[in-house]
Amino acid sequence: MNQIKFKIRRYSSATDTAPYWQTFSVETEPGMTVLQGLQQIRERLDATLAWRHSCRMGVCGSCAMIINSEPQLACNTQIQNLSAQMITLEALWNFPVAKDLVPDLMPMFEKHRDIAPYLIRDGGDLPKPGESELRQSPEELNEFLQFSSCIKCGACMAACPTLANDPHFLGPMPLTATHRYNSDSRDTGFSKRKEKMDGHHSIAHCHYAAECTRVCPKGVDPARAIQLMKRDLVLDLFHFSRRSPAQPCDTCATVDHDSLKAPVFTAREKN
Amino acid sequence: MKQITGNSNRIGIWRWLMGGRHGFEGYLYVLHRISGVALLLFLSMHVFFTGSRLLGQETWERLMSMTRGPVFVFLEYLVYCAFIFHAFNGVRLILIELGIAVGRPDHPVFPYRGSIHKQRPLMIVLMIVTGILIALGGFDLLRFPH
Amino acid sequence: MRETIYWLLNIVCAVVILVLLGLHMGIMHLDGVLAALLNTSGHPLAWENMLERAGSGFFKSTYVLLLATALFHGFYGLRTMLLEYWSSPRAEHIVTVMCWAAGLTLFFTGAYVTISFGPGAV
Numbered sequence A: 001m002n003q004i005k006f007k008i009r010r011y012s013s014a015t016d017t018a019p020y021w022q023t024f025s026v027e028t029e030p031g032m033t034v035l036q037g038l039q040q041i042r043e044r045l046d047a048t049l050a051w052r053h054s055c056r057m058g059v060c061g062s063c064a065m066i067i068n069s070e071p072q073l074a075c076n077t078q079i080q081n082l083s084a085q086m087i088t089l090e091a092l093w094n095f096p097v098a099k100d101l102v103p104d105l106m107p108m109f110e111k112h113r114d115i116a117p118y119l120i121r122d123g124g125d126l127p128k129p130g131e132s133e134l135r136q137s138p139e140e141l142n143e144f145l146q147f148s149s150c151i152k153c154g155a156c157m158a159a160c161p162t163l164a165n166d167p168h169f170l171g172p173m174p175l176t177a178t179h180r181y182n183s184d185s186r187d188t189g190f191s192k193r194k195e196k197m198d199g200h201h202s203i204a205h206c207h208y209a210a211e212c213t214r215v216c217p218k219g220v221d222p223a224r225a226i227q228l229m230k231r232d233l234v235l236d237l238f239h240f241s242r243r244s245p246a247q248p249c250d251t252c253a254t255v256d257h258d259s260l261k262a263p264v265f266t267a268r269e270k271n
Numbered sequence B: 001m002k003q004i005t006g007n008s009n010r011i012g013i014w015r016w017l018m019g020g021r022h023g024f025e026g027y028l029y030v031l032h033r034i035s036g037v038a039l040l041l042f043l044s045m046h047v048f049f050t051g052s053r054l055l056g057q058e059t060w061e062r063l064m065s066m067t068r069g070p071v072f073v074f075l076e077y078l079v080y081c082a083f084i085f086h087a088f089n090g091v092r093l094i095l096i097e098l099g100i101a102v103g104r105p106d107h108p109v110f111p112y113r114g115s116i117h118k119q120r121p122l123m124i125v126l127m128i129v130t131g132i133l134i135a136l137g138g139f140d141l142l143r144f145p146h
Numbered sequence C: 001m002r003e004t005i006y007w008l009l010n011i012v013c014a015v016v017i018l019v020l021l022g023l024h025m026g027i028m029h030l031d032g033v034l035a036a037l038l039n040t041s042g043h044p045l046a047w048e049n050m051l052e053r054a055g056s057g058f059f060k061s062t063y064v065l066l067l068a069t070a071l072f073h074g075f076y077g078l079r080t081m082l083l084e085y086w087s088s089p090r091a092e093h094i095v096t097v098m099c100w101a102a103g104l105t106l107f108f109t110g111a112y113v114t115i116s117f118g119p120g121a122v
């Protein structure tokens, strides 16, 4: 058992006028995460301490916070690996604080909503399931697969030096989502999103500090997405489109789905 | 949803300096901006200084002799350093911002090796060249009495 | 597409500056090396040498081009930074206008000096 200090920046938007620091002493053991340390504080020392978590396994993106001046997931960070006697915790930077370690992520989600983060098809011809489908090759999938593993935790937004000054800057997460849909071969919404990409507070303010990529817990690489999007904008400016959108493939739908399922069922029965 | 007001927690220009432990590229970003502002200041002064030649040979030579003092020479060296850094880091940024030096999208498998690793060899080479040129400039400054 | 065009111009300017300023630095500050290589004489900042350069159309036009690109690049960068601090639409307008005004003033001053100065001018 090891004693480690947790120095936490506390603030409640309802009652406090200014944030203040409070230190707790936590008994740690190997394998314990920062999140478990917080749970111990709430159980034994202070029931009013607030933070947000859900999955405890780096999937939901609720528990991002500033751990020793670095935006990270509390559930994904081992206390042992920090090799510090004092762990400082703050709510994510560049977001308003709701309470203690809980940031108000609404500004990020509003920007995300504004960039139309869904498949757009000109003429609305998204095929109905079972009738036909849009074919996508593995190469086409690779164009956006990396960017689709974002869990919207906001760590990149807290690390971004541009966002640290300009609250209207779209920021790494919404911009990555923009590129994720732009580079999907099923999507034709590039021109609709162009206004957002081209405007003030958008990609022209990114100069590859690459802090977002460095802190992203899922390896999404927002900085790469933004630079690739810049290239797409340049190509678009000179009227070079890099790809033609996927076309509905009717023959795909004629596949007998029952025949596809059959071997799976027989395998199960054998077991 | 009710907008939460009060503590905005934006860390502002503090982020540029020491808010957080930056990666190397994060510090280059800050240096690129600082050197850029310095160069713009220098350029404005440069335009007016060289403009003095319109006032004739005497004014020009008087101004030029003023620029040979040690303080001025040192400031000039700083401008030189800023220029060399800005130029070579700029080459990297051009390649990156046109989407050339960041690599293609990859499978995010831990440990993640993203665009930072892709551009790193380029960054290291350019920073070594920068260091060499800055050192050479320093020697030149010491060797020639201006 | 205004911001994208500004940004792309900024990069084009950067490339032009890289080439021209490389030349400029070479001629003005590596004079020791150049003197050994090309057997030229005298300091580049000496009055006579300056007059000689000022008479050359090549120097005149590259200087004006360098001035224009450097100012665009510089003030675009400054504007980018300022707009991160003052990000209201009004500030956007004011900062953009101020940057253009300062840039154009410096450009015309510099261009006037470059063009009007020559062997017969003073």
Ligand code: SF4
Pocket (backbone or CB within 6 Å): A061, A149, A150, A151, A152, A153, A154, A155, A156, A157, A172, A173, A176, A212, A215, A216, A217, A218, A219, A220, A221, A222
């Ligand atoms: S890009 Fe990474 S750091 Fe940013 S919100 Fe998504 S998962 Fe989090």
Ligand code: FES
Pocket (backbone or CB within 6 Å): A052, A053, A054, A055, A056, A057, A058, A059, A060, A061, A062, A063, A064, A073, A074, A075, A076
């Ligand atoms: S609790 Fe879900 S990511 Fe940490």
